Amino acid sequence: MISKENIIKRFVSYVVIDTESDSNSKTTPSTKKQWDLANKLADELKAIGMHDVSIDENAYIMATLPSNVAHDVPTIGFISHFDTSPDFTGANVRPQIIDNYNGKDIVLNASENIILSPDYFEDLHLYKGQTLITTDGTTLLGADDKAGICEIVSAMEYLIKHPEIKHGTIRVGFTPDEEIGRGAHKFDVDKFGAEWAYTMDGSQIGELEYENFNAAGAVVKVKGKIVHPGYAKGKMINSMYIAQEFINSLPRMETPEHTEGYQGFFHLHNMKGNVEETVLEYIIRDHDRKHFEARKAVMENLTVELNEQYGREVISIEINDQYYNMKEKVEPVMHIVDIAEEAMKQVGITPIIKAIRGGTDGSQLSYKGLPCPNIFAGGHNFHGRYEYVPVESMIKATEVICKIAELTAKKYKV
Structure with a gap:
């Protein structure tokens, strides 16, 4: 089982680090403070036992989990971004943990009368009884996309600790500046070396997307x-x-x-x-x-x-x-979407296949030769004070990553 306590601890350790990007900057990453989390992530990947951990001069991070099967399996990847949107401040994030959510209004900030209400944000009704992580009403949370990073790192750690789960070679990649449209600009697809990948950058549990604006x-x-x-x-x-x-x-x-x-x-x-x-x-x-x-x-x-x-x-x-719309590049290799859909079903999730009303690193990466559908990371109300993420959704996303790795190895076993 994926540890709920470890997921919460890891996610909180990421979101308290300010990584807001800046579209007016000409550097990569666009803000120096993104290095704070980038360096932490590189160290953490080494600490959990990942191989070939690298961080380049532009803060792009890559690492490898070697195959543990004898037969040939395509190398697959999982990608998320560590910057947060400049639409709302990401400085001094103080996450609040709501255990056993009762389905009612959540007071984010009493002094400023900031309320996260299911009367307005109806998706909250889906998560009654679960553990929610919210903001304190004065910042965004950063689940976009630190939830995705948390899920990828947690999945790799779980696979390392459970070698009985068979998988091929897995590459992970973390990028800066996605929120300002530059996340894939300097991503070295050849160095990454995967046949296809998945961005963990969607919202509601079950989302699986291979179309975008x-x-x-x-x-x-x-x-x-x-x-x-x-x-x-x-x-x-x-x-x-x-x-x-x-x-x-x-x-x-x-x-x-x-x-x-x-x-x-x-x-x-x-x-x-x-x-x-x-x-x-x-x-x-x-x-x-x-x-x-x-x-x-x-x-x-x-x-x-x-x-x-x-x-x-x-x-x-x-x-x-x-x-551009990644659909053009993903449709010729639809088996990569089918694997993700089956993985969700096998961990008890009903897939929600829909078009993204936005874009991800995956849309640009698909046109650079790395087909890259998008999978839910679990958060809601991105880019603002009402952002929240159910911990149970992050756990399920972590399970989906592990199951995709397992199913891919099985699919290519002769």
């Missing part, structure tokens, strides 16, 4: 002219008004708060402006590649139309693709 980022710059407002008639051009025209010309209902499932969106996530210049930052998402390209074209055409309307270049746009 196609993704791009767009920066829209609007130029205005500032003159004294008392003498501005016919002279002033207020860039904020033109920016407002741009915003209002995009489909209002095709935004994150109005879409679900396979529906794509335009998301204005940052804006900064004055009369002279306004900058809008968007992300563009769609599962369908044709629709994705059409969304980019809508923004480009709107830019052209506004420039024609004003008779000069008042607006410019730069769009950069970020990642």
Whole structure:
């Protein structure tokens, strides 16, 4: 059995280390503090008995659990990221452990009246009677993706201590900067040496995902002219008004708060402006590649139309693709999804096969030649003060990793 106490102790030791990444940084990792956990993880992998433990100049960590069978088995991998999102502070995380959750409101922070309520977060109803780890309401928790790291390390430790479980060679990899879209940028797929891998970076217990958004980022710059407002008639051009025209010309209902499932969106996530210049930052998402390209074209055409309307270049746009739907790369090797699905069933989990409304390191790694479906890590409400993770979900994820290793060895036994 996977030790509940060890899972809690290991996970808490990770989340109290601040590893928030920074999209404005040009270094890898993007923040020096990510090294604090990276070095700890490298030492821990050595301590539990992993082989070939390495940490490179960019803080990418890799290690090997050698095969314990005589027959040839494909090398498989498990990957998670150790940075946390810059959307909400990850400094001074003080996790709270709620034993035998009673299904009612959880007071995260009495002084600030911050409540984690099943009336709003209905998924809490799934975990009545279980042990939850929450925030204190002032930070995120970091289950995205320190839960995944905890599960991978715990699974490797369990397999080392239980050699009766037969498996082929297993590689593990931990990456920085996933939350800012760079987690796979400097990941050396050849060095990793696996035929396929799984990211442990999903949410609800049972999730198994091999489809994700196609993704791009767009920066829209609007130029205005500032003159004294008392003498501005016919002279002033207020860039904020033109920016407002741009915003209002995009489909209002095709935004994150109005879409679900396979529906794509335009998301204005940052804006900064004055009369002279306004900058809008968007992300563009769609599962369908044709629709994705059409969304980019809508923004480009709107830019052209506004420039024609004003008779000069008042607006410019730069769009950069970020990642693509891994489905194209995983479907030709669907047996890797089938193994994960069977592993879940064998440990008593009902698989929930769904598309990711986001992306993981696995989406980029799949296009670098390492097919990489995504498996649940157990957390909920990522990137904010209401984040929590059921300990029982982390235990089950650890069991799934062990079972995937076992089933893969069995599948290739002659």
